[in-house]
Structures are given as structure tokens and as C-alpha cells.
Amino acid sequence: MVTKAEDRLTFINSTDGVRVAVHDLGGPTDPTTTVLLFSHATGLHGRVWEEMASHLNDRYRCLALDYRGHGCSTMPEGTNLAWSQMGDDAVAVLTSDLIGPHQVVHGVGHSMGGAALVLASARLKNQLRSLWLYEPVIVPPGALPNADAPNPMADGAARRRASFASYEDAITNYASKPPLNELVPAALHSYVMGGFKRQGDGTVTLRCLPTTEAAVFRGAIDSGAWDLWPDLDGPAAVIAGREESFGPVAFVPSIMSARRDTMLIERRHLGHFGPLEDPKAMAKDLEEWVLAHP
Numbered sequence: 001m002v003t004k005a006e007d008r009l010t011f012i013n014s015t016d017g018v019r020v021a022v023h024d025l026g027g028p029t030d031p032t033t034t035v036l037l038f039s040h041a042t043g044l045h046g047r048v049w050e051e052m053a054s055h056l057n058d059r060y061r062c063l064a065l066d067y068r069g070h071g072c073s074t075m076p077e078g079t080n081l082a083w084s085q086m087g088d089d090a091v092a093v094l095t096s097d098l099i100g101p102h103q104v105v106h107g108v109g110h111s112m113g114g115a116a117l118v119l120a121s122a123r124l125k126n127q128l129r130s131l132w133l134y135e136p137v138i139v140p141p142g143a144l145p146n147a148d149a150p151n152p153m154a155d156g157a158a159r160r161r162a163s164f165a166s167y168e169d170a171i172t173n174y175a176s177k178p179p180l181n182e183l184v185p186a187a188l189h190s191y192v193m194g195g196f197k198r199q200g201d202g203t204v205t206l207r208c209l210p211t212t213e214a215a216v217f218r219g220a221i222d223s224g225a226w227d228l229w230p231d232l233d234g235p236a237a238v239i240a241g242r243e244e245s246f247g248p249v250a251f252v253p254s255i256m257s258a259r260r261d262t263m264l265i266e267r268r269h270l271g272h273f274g275p276l277e278d279p280k281a282m283a284k285d286l287e288e289w290v291l292a293h294p
Contacts, residue, residue, distance in 0.1 A: 009072060012065075014092040016079045021072035022093055023047055023064045023194075026057035031100040034290065037128075038064035039090060039113030041273075042137075043157060043213040045071030047194030049108075051186040052275050055283035060290070065093050067116065069212040071194055081215050083223035086112065087119025094120060094127055106290050109133045110275055111248055112216065115225040122228040130293040131236040132286055134275055135247070137220050138229050140254040144221045152246060154217035160210040163203050167192055170204060179273060187276035230258050237263045237289050239282075241270040248272060263289075 008024040023046040027033060036056060038049040046064030053062035066073040067086050079085075090107075099105060107117040107128045114136025121128045144151075164170040170192045174180040180188060196204035236259070240252045249272065256264050265285060267274055275282045 010098060012092045012096045015085060015088040018068045018075040018079060019073060020089045020092055021066040022098060025050055025053035025062035025064055027061035031103060033061045035061045035063060035099055035103055035105045037105055037107050039109040039117050041111030041113055042216045043208055045194045047190045048187060048276055050190045052279035052283050055280050056287060063098060070208045081219060083115060083219050086116040090116045090120035091123055094124055104129050107131045108286060109136055111135055111137050115223050118225040118229055118232060121232055125233055130234055132289050134239045135241060135249050135272055137248050138225045138255050139220055139251060140226055143251060151218055154214040157217055158210050158214040162210055163205040165203055167196060167204050170196060182271055182273060183276045187279060235261055235293055237265055239265045239267060241272060241274045242268045
């Protein structure tokens with residue numbers, strides 16, 4: 001069942017009692033319009049794509065989901081946060097009434113969101129016309145620590161500050177230090193406004209709790225995306241930012257060698273948050289890809 005809110009937000013039922021929030025980021029509603037489904041990274045949410053979508057929604061229907069534990073999606077206490085269930089959430093959106101049965105859909109993924117689209121694409125043969133993945137976390141064997149070992153990303157997430165005095169205070173804080181200081185102001189604003197919830201005393205608190213974000217990071221090693229990637233149907237592009245001492249860009253060479261029908265697009269002036277650092281240029285890259293794969 002799909003229920004619509006007044007703020008262009010739709011909720012889709014997924015597995016485990018999860019209700020996945022889908023943001024309508026604009027675009028023609030004609031059933032023949034090509035759909036771009038935006039899929040976010042761990043700790044983020046669908047609204048972070050607003051600025052990139054603003055350069056595309058005059059031509060394409062732009063939708064973005066919030067995975068379980070993120071953004072406005074809701075879930076029962078104790079819900080499974082395994083990446084296979086993130087795939088469930090993407091499948092739920094792709095098979096919902098938001099997308100027509102004959103509508104062309106391109107998947108646009110970032111980090112974990114790229115892996116989730118791989119999982120969904122493997123289950124829904126030919127549902128996605130293509131995949132455009134910015135530094136997807138498709139993890140080759142041995143590339144990450146075991147789930148019970150120290151994990152810099154998970155351990156760092158667990159220590160995140162969970163609340164601020166106001167939305168403005170959060171924006172000022174993030175704009176002053178890496179890595180979010182690299183985001184363009186509009187993308188940072190979208191991240192904070194969609195990623196925090198105002199409390200009764202006026203303070204704002206993260207929707208994706210630090211414990212949730214840490215648990216999701218630890219699940220990367222068992223996502224299953226690596227095993228599915230080589231035999232995935234359809235064209236895919238992998239976009240890589242600059243080399244970093246630690247981060248998903250390190251997986252790109254293995255990802256490229258594991259699957260033939262994949263194009264590598266290098267944008268070495270960008271970091272891991274590339275779609276939020278230069279959304280206008282990223283939108284241009286994405287549109288060129290979509291036009292080449294109608």
C-alpha cells in the first residue's frame with residue numbers, strides 16, 4: 001500500500017515492517033518519462049540528491065529513497081539492517097506504483113546505495129536500464145575487516161555527535177570541517193534538513209542514529225553484491241573520485257576487472273561525496289550516460 005504525504009513524500013511497504021520513504025525530486029509525471037532512481041550512501045538520505053536532481057528534473061522524473069534506518073523511513077525496533085535488506089527496500093520502490101510497468105528506469109547509486117542497486121537489479125531482471133554508480137561499495141574478498149574486527153568507518157560513525165541546538169548550528173558545524181565541508185552549500189543544507197528531526201525543545205537530532213550508521217557500515221562485508229556483480233545484466237558506469245588512503249575508491253580497480261560491460265569515469269578532483277561536491281557536473285555526466293543508454 002502506498003500513502004502520500006503533502007510534502008511530496010511517499011511511503012512504500014518493504015520487508016520486516018519497514019516503510020520506505022521516497023522523495024519526489026521533480027520531473028514530468030507522464031508515464032513515458034524516463035525515471036532516475038537515486039540511491040544514497042550510508043548515513044545519508046534521499047534528499048541529499050536534491051541539488052543534482054535540480055539540473056535533471058526538467059527532462060527526467062527524479063525519485064530518491066531513504067533506506068531503512070535513514071531519513072524519514074520507519075522501521076520496527078530490532079529491524080534487520082543487513083545490506084540484503086537494503087536491496088529489499090530498493091526492490092520495493094522499483095516494483096511500486098510510483099513506477100509504471102513499461103517505464104525506463106536508470107539506477108543512480110552512491111557508495112552503499114550503489115551496492116543496494118546491484119542487489120535489486122540482480123533480483124529484477126531487466127527492470128533497470130542501466131546503473132550509474134559513484135564509488136559503489138562492492139567489496140572484493142578480503143578488502144574489509146570481519147564484522148567483529150575494528151572498523152574505522154563504523155567506529156567513527158558510532159562516535160558521531162547526534163544532536164545540535166538547531167538546524168543552523170548543525171550546518172555551521174559541518175561546513176567547518178571535513179568531510180562535509182566539501183559539499184556545496186545547497187547539498188549540505190539538504191543533508192541537514194532531511195537528516196535531522198526537530199525535537200520538542202527546539203534542538204535537532206540525527207534521524208540515522210550513530211548506532212544505526214555504525215551497524216550498516218559493519219554490514220558491508222556481507223552485502224552479497226560482489227558475488228552478483230560479474231553476471232549482472234545491462235550496462236553500468238562506475239565513477240571514481242581521487243585516490244584516498246581509505247575509502248571505497250580503493251575497490252574500483254577490482255570492480256572494473258570483475259565485469260566487462262562497465263565504463264569507468266574518473267573525476268579525480270572530487271572526493272567520496274562527489275555527487276554532493278559538484279552536483280551540476282555530476283548531473284551532466286549522468287545525463288550523457290542516460291542519453292547513451294535510452
